[in-house]
Amino acid sequence: MEPSVDKKPVVLHYNSRYLPLTENWIHSILRHHKTFQPVFITRKIQNLHLFPLPEVYALENLNRVIQIVQLIFSKLAGYIPFFYSISKKSAASVLHVHFGYQGVKLIGLKKKTGLPMVCSFYGDDAFHYPLKGGVVKQYQKLFTEADRILVLGPYMKNHLITLGCNEKKISIHHLGIDAGTVAFKPRQRKPGEPVRFMTSCSLLEKKGVGIAIRALAALKDNYAFTLDLVGDGPLRESLQHLAVQLGVADRLTWHGYQPYSFVIEKMYQCDVLIQASITTPDNRKEGTPVAIMDAMATGMAVVATRHSDIPEIVEEDITGLLAEENDVVSLQACFQKILDNPELIGKFGSHGRGKVEREFNVAVLTQQLEAHYQEVIAGQVRK
Incomplete structure (x- = not known):
């Protein structure tokens, strides 16, 4: 060149x-x-x-x-x-x-x-x-x-x-993100339809995916939900075993790494993005995951952790819910609040889109x- x-x-x-x-x-x-x-x-x-x-x-x-x-x-x-x-x-x-x-x-x-x-x-x-x-x-x-x-x-x-x-x-x-290329689509759910959760991240310890699976599994007997996982990494096999052990394997779909277009399309099919990030023993941390911005732009609600600078994006009870990091009970409470009040998905999604347009x-x-x-x-x- x-x-x-x-x-x-x-x-x-x-x-x-x-x-x-x-x-x-x-x-x-x-x-x-x-x-x-x-x-x-x-x-x-x-x-x-x-x-x-x-x-x-x-x-x-x-x-x-x-x-x-x-x-x-x-x-x-x-x-x-x-x-x-x-x-x-x-x-x-x-x-x-x-x-x-x-x-x-x-x-x-x-x-x-x-x-x-x-x-x-x-x-x-x-x-x-x-x-x-x-x-x-x-x-x-x-x-x-x-x-x-x-x-x-x-x-x-x-x-x-x-x-x-x-x-x-x-x-x-x-x-x-390029908000102009990501259409906002308010989530509409039919009565009795399961809430569709999603993760979009590498399957690494700092992403907290195992904690998210445990928190959802604690609710499996009383609530209808699914979880789509986009991304791959060294923990995939152990996380799949965990899902089987906890009895939620049939509710999880593993997609592996996918191009950006697939991620956005899958977001439109889901309601809530999970970003359960944690600090690992060797001090690995997030910055501000771009997947959160993508999800908010599409109209998804977000459940995340009070980790690093994630609260710069996710505002408590405005664009989503925040749990304590590495805390299954705290994360479970956030999921349960969404499951008990699915109308929050539309509220958080609308506010999230506005925040992305203004600040991200x-x-x-x-x-x-x-x-x-x-x-x-x-x-x-x-x-």
């Missing part, structure tokens, strides 16, 4: 892979740039057919010997020459690195190019990764070198401050992101 000749200033994005299915929100940002031209540098390309972008430059596309030479050079100089050459050919104005641990790796490129750097934190990179040996010192160097650190909410902001980041460098910047619309949020770029280019620090 030839570098862009567009007259817009170029923002050089980086993530080590372009682009995992579970990081589709990055593509939403790229698609909604208006005043900046996005160019993406990465080590490996995957799912380009699902996340098309005119200018994606991958180290893996170079001759294998050249790749090895580039990596050896980077160990000595602190940056990969191929990425530096793209920054020069594209005349980049600003560098935006996705995930804190990737930001650490791009400090050398930032210094070599002299570009201002924005680094976005999303979840595990803020909470789990710093537990590894030496990472806090690496992050403190990142906090010094980066011009702006973007976080998903006040919980994450406060955590990075405890790790040593200057509060003046941190700005809260929400993830968002990626088109508006990308304009705000570009304002961050303009500020760091101008050398401004937010007060």
Whole structure:
């Protein structure tokens, strides 16, 4: 690919892979740039057919010997020459690195190019990764070198401050969805019809899916419900065994990983999204799961936990219900409230759609992101 000749200033994005299915929100940002031209540098390309972008430059596309030479050079100089050459050919104005641990790796490129750097934190990179040996010192160097650190909410902001980041460098910047492409469909249920619950997440410990299954199973004798699970992961087999053990296997449907279009269509067929996130023993946490925004945009109610910055999205008794994390009884009470009062589904769904349009619309949020770029280019620090 030839570098862009567009007259817009170029923002050089980086993530080590372009682009995992579970990081589709990055593509939403790229698609909604208006005043900046996005160019993406990465080590490996995957799912380009699902996340098309005119200018994606991958180290893996170079001759294998050249790749090895580039990596050896980077160990000595602190940056990969191929990425530096793209920054020069594209005349980049600003560098935006996705995930804190990737930001650490791009400090050398930032210094070599002299570009201002924005680094976005999303979840595990803020909470789990710093537990590894030496990472806090690496992050403190990142906090010094980066011009702006973007976080998903006040919980994450406060955590990075405890790790040593200057509060003046941190700005809260929400993830968002393209609400204009997701139609709002009020949920209508016939009398006696089961309430249709859904999860849309990787089957990892921090997602709390096992706790959700236990909470629903406690209600199986007195209520009609189903649960659709979209997503996959290392816990799938154990979760399926749990469902059998608890006597609810016949109410659960496992869909595995699916494209975004399938997820949205399944959301239209369901009533309530479950996001039962927990903090794991090794401090893995969520940021603000985009699945919640998608669900609210379609008109679903949400039952989630008071975990990390999830309360930034789910407002208690307005857009959904919040349970204590890792608490089966608390989550069961939320489910029971929905099952006893199914009219809440319509109320929460309507309010949720409004909140997404106001606060989590990626088109508006990308304009705000570009304002961050303009500020760091101008050398401004937010007060």
